Amino acid sequence: MTWAKTKVDQDDPEAFLAEDEYRRRKPHPNYKNHIQIEKNIMKFGKKSSLKTFVIASGLIYHAGDSIFHHMLKAAWHNEEELVCYGEGANVLPTIHLDDLTNIIVEVVEFAPENKYLLAIDDSKNTLYDITKAISDGLGTGRVKKVAKEVALLNKALPQSDYDMLLVNLRLEPGHVKEMTFEWKYESGMIENLPALIQEYKDARGLSPLKIVLHGPPACGKTFYAQKLAGHYDIHYVELDAVVKDAVARLERRAAGDLLPNEDEDTIDGDKELLEEIKEAAKNNNGKYPDEYVQNFLKEKLRSMPCRNQGYILDGYPGTIEEAGIIFKPNEDDMKDDKPAVIDEVTGPEYVISLDVTDEFIKERMMNLPESATVDTRNSEEALLHRLESFRASNTDETTVLNYFDELEIHPFTIAVTSNDYEPVMEAITKFIGKPHNYGPTLEQLEEKKRIAEEMKAKEMAIAAEEQKKREKEEEERQVKAVAEWNVRMEEIRKQEQEVLEAQSVPLRNYLMKYVMPTLTSGLIEVCKVRPEDPIDYLAEFLFKHNSP
Structure with a gap:
């Protein structure tokens, strides 16, 4: 970067700068301090016994987090297009x-x-050449040019990498060409890209995880295949979907609808193939012949996404012949001295066999809604036919598992006896072990954390709402209970009053008949006499006139 602004010969703008022209170099604005340090080091070496050297390296690439790592990672993750900033x-x-x-x-030794x-x-x-090579070797082969300023919006691209990726330097190596060491990538990155890609994959443990899932029809293979695809972040491959996508792609290309960088020269061939397939299906009760189906599947398994992350193949192949x-292997992959027996690119690493009884499958289908079985392959008659066909082609001698077993890919058989999928x-x-990929990115971890926090907040809100509801219900219950208590107490008081009134009737009659006349006479007498002590006088009166 200390050469970044060095002027070239105006008469020959394509000329390269030589190593011995370093004294007239002009640095990038962000590297002025850097060039000053280099000059100080050179001066110090001339004035002291310490030997000093300045080694100005090009953009350093390797298997780790080098300046081109973001391209390798994006291509491995099957980005639709790699981004090239500027014209490249x-x-x-x-x-x-x-x-x-x-x-x-x-330099240290000599x-x-x-x-x-x-x-x-x-x-x-050039930048475009490197981007295109990485896209071809690891991705879709497509590159999109965007404005340089877009790079500043990429959080994964630091300012220093931005400066270096956009520099335009035509430099010619000098003394290093005379050194005696053995170069690893002397011809450059593009010429040695396959080796670099393998180095990059090995350093990060990125290998395709290829799985074949085998089992009887309607045993839950699709459910487990999709679960495993999600767990290992690999591609779920199902035969019908592969054929449907392949035919749709042929129809799109035959209609002239091409994706960026798609080859126009093969359109006529695609049209002919599409006509052949449709004609063959017409003569085969609407079914595509096995030859075309198998070619579509092989093409899918050899696609870059399956070669990068891997795949899980749902319920296919069903016979030894289909597996073969x-x-x-392709003819290009075969060696004259020892022909390969299985394609190293597409051949599975693991074969999982679900051991499920017919009784369990029938019971499982019976528990499904009628709409999921009537007029489908899982109707009673169709299912029985499929089970019979599967058992006939999967005896101990004829099962497709023998094909893999002979190739030292020993199937893992697991019994499925309940609807509890977790065991x-x-x-x-x-x-199988751990996934063979990058693992979640910081963005994915943050998103996962955000979702977890949202779920927790939602659960807390629901719990608070339920608590509030319970408190309101308890309050209403208490108010109702108090009201009922008051009504009950009022009823009790009313009943007690009625009892007292009922009990007081005989006493009232007695007083009116025997007590009140004498008492009335005594009070009249007191009023007449007006004694000094009326109470005592009344008492004496009542005592004298007391009836026996």
Whole structure:
């Protein structure tokens, strides 16, 4: 980057700058301090006994988080198009980390006369060339050019990487070409991209996880296949869907609807193939012949997504013959000395067999709604026919599992005896092991955390609402209970009053008959006499006139 603004010969803008022109280099604005440090180091070496060197490396690439890692990762994740910032015509000097290390070691050991060295390989690749090569080797092969400013919106691309990816430097290696070490990628990144891709995959444990799921019809294969595809983040492959997508693609291309970078030269061939397939299906009761179906499936398994992440194949192949056709290696992959017996690209790594009884399958179908079975392959008659056909072609001698067993791909058989899928999933994932991919990104982890927090907040809100509802119901219950208590107490008081009144009737009659006349006479007498102590006088009166 200390060469980034160095002017080239105006008469020959395509000319390359030589290593010995380093004194007139002009740095990128963000690297002015860097070039000053280099100059100080060079001066210090001239004024002291310490030997100093400046090794200016090209853009360093390797299997780790190098400047091109975001491209490799995007391609491996099957991004529809890799992004090229700007026109991509800028030339990027590059070097592999191992080659740079060898240069440093040789400088330390032999202390060359040259104090300033350019550590770059022989490549003169542009940004677009590199992006397109990575897309071809690991992705879809498509590249989209966007404005340079868009790169600033990419959080995964730091400012320093942005500066380096957009630099345009035509540099010629000098003294490093005379060194004795053995170059790893002397011709550059693009020329050695297959080796770099494999190095990148090995360093990160990125290998395709390829699984075949076998089992009788209607036993739940699709359910488990989709569960495993989600768990391992691999591609779910089902025969009918593959054929449907392949025919739709042929129809789209035959209609002239091409995706970016699709080859126009094969349109006529696609039209002919589509007509052949439709004519063959017409003569075969509407079914596509096995030859075409199997070719579509092989093409799917050899596609870049399945080669990157892997696949889980749902319920196919069903016979040894079908397995032999699907996993037969291409002629280009065969070696003269030892022909391959299985395609290393598409051949499965694991074969899972679900052991399910006919009785369990029938019971499972009976528990499904009528709309899911009537007039489908799972109707009673159709299911019995499919089960009979499966058992006939999967005896101990004829089962397709023998094909894999002979190839040392030993099937893992697990019995399914209930609708509880967790024990089955636990056993299968324990047998297969951990996923072979990047794992969740920071964005995915944040999204997962956000969803978990939202779920927790929702649960807390529901719990608070239920608590509020319970409290309201309890309050209403208490108010109702108090009201009922008051009504009951009022009824009791009313009843007690009636009892007292009923009990007081005889006493009232007695008083009116025997007591009140005498008492009345005594009070009249007191009023007449007006004694000093009326109470005592009344008492004496009542005592004298007391009836026996």
